[in-house]
Amino acid sequence: MSGVLTLAVELAWWQQTGIRAVLGLVAVLLPAGTLVYLFLFKMMSFMQSRLGPMEAGPYGSLQLLAEVGKFLQKEDIIPEKADRIVFKAAPFVVLISTFLLVIVIPAGPDAWFIDVDTGIFLALAVSSISVIGILMAGWASSSKYSLLGALRAAGQLVAYELPLVLAVIGVVIQAGTLNVQGIVMAQATGEIFGWGGIGNPFILTQFLGFAIFLIAVQAELTQPPFDMPVAESELVTGYLTEYSGLRFLLFFIGEFATAAIFAALASTLFLGGWYVPGIDPTSDLFNVIGPVILLSKVILVSFLIFWFRFTYPRFREDQLQQLAWKVLIPLSLANIVVTGVLKVVF
C-alpha cells in the first residue's frame, strides 16, 4: 500500500497513520504560518509604507512564534452567560473542517493522504462544516455582536458556496473525473491543440471558473472585501468578539490555514497542482519536489487573494448577495453549459 511516501520498508497501519497525522499537522500549520508572515505581516506593511515586524529575528521572521507565545499566555475568558460547551467546541469544529480539507490535496504522484473517487466533492462538502462552527461561536457567545456576525457569516457562506461548487464543475467536466489526482494528471498529460509542451493547465480554458472560484474563496474566508461578518467598525469582530487567548488563536489559524488550503485547491484545479512542465508526471521525483512546487503555487494564488484583501473596500450586505446571486451564479452556470457543449464537440 503506497502511503504518504513510497518507502522500501513496509510500515504497520498505525505507523502510517502516525506519519499521516504529523504530516497533516505540518500541511495545515506550515502554509498558514507562511501566509501570515509573508502577506499579513510583510506585504500589507509594504503596501502601507511601513516595515511591519522587524524586532523578533531577522526581518521579524520569528514574530509568528512570539505571537503564538503571547496568545498562549492570555487568559481564556468565557462570558458569564455563554453556553460553555458550545462556546468551547466551536473553534474545534472550524479546525476539523480545515484538517479534513487538507487531506484531499495531493502533493505528488504518491504523496497523498487519501486518494478517493469523490476527491474534490469531498473537499467542497467538508469545507461547508465550518459554517456550523461559526454559527455555534456566534450563538454561544451570547452577545448581540457575535450573533449578528455569525448570521451574516452564515448568509454569506451559504450564498458563495454555490458559485464555488459550480466553478469547480467546469474543471470536473473537462477532466472527466472528481478525483483530485486524476484532475492533476489530466492537466499534466493534456494537450493544447495537439501541443503537449506545458500540458493543459485548466486556467487557460477555465479562466472564468478560476476567477469565480477566487472571488467565492475570498467570500468563504470572510476576508475584505467580503468581511461584513467581522466588520470591525460595525460589529467589533463579529463572531470572534468574545474569544480570547488560545481559542481566538485557533480561529485565527483556521482562517489562514483555510486560505492556504483553498489556494492549494485552486492551484490543483487550475494550475496543475504539483506538476511542472518538462518532467514526466509519473516520475518519482515529483514525490520530493511536488510539495515545494505546490507550496510555491499556493503562495502565488494567495498573493492574489491577499492583494484583493488589502486593497478593496468592504461591500454592503445587499451588494454582496447581489454579486453572488445575480452575477456569479448565472456566469458559472453559463460556464458549465459552454464547457459541456465544447466537451461533446471536441
Next chain:
Amino acid sequence: MTTLAALEGMDRLSSGDVLVAQNVAFAIMAITMVAAALRMVTTRNVVHAALYLVIVLAGVAGLFILLGAEFLGVTQVMVYIGAIVVLFLFGIMLTKGSFGEDDGVTGERRLMAGLVGLLVFGVMAAALVESFADAEISRSGPSTTADIADSIFSAYIVPFEAVSVLLLAALIGAIVVARKD
C-alpha cells in the same frame, strides 16, 4: 486508487467472515447516534437540538462510508450538514434570537410524536425485514462514483428528472409564498 471505504480497512473478504474493525466502528457510531438522537428530542434548547442533529447526520454519513457508499456519505455531509442544518440554525437564530435561556420547547405533543415515531419504526422495520430478511450485502467492493453517475443518467433518468422538476416546483412555490403582493 483507494476509496474511503478501503481506508476504513474494508478488505474484500469472502462472504461469512466477520469484519471486526467494521463491527467496532459500527458499534461506536451507532451508540453515538442513538445517544445524540435521544438527546435531540429530549433537550429543551432548540439550538442544542439542531447541534445534536448534526451528530446524528454525521453518523449516518459515517455508516454510508463504512458500507462502501462513499459518494452517498459525502453527499450526506454536503446536503444535510452543510446546508440543511445550517438553514435550521440560521432560522432558529434569526427568529428567536434568545440565547442561554430555555427556549421552552413544549412537551404537549410528546404523546402524538411518540405514537408517530413508533408507527414509523414499525412500518420501516417490517418493510426491511420483509424485503431483506437474511440477505447479506454484497462485499464485492465499494460502489464507485462513476457507477452511480451511469445508473442515474441511464436506468433512473426519468425519476431523476422528475425529482428535478419537483424541486423546481418547490422553489417556485417558496418564492410565491414569500412574495407579499
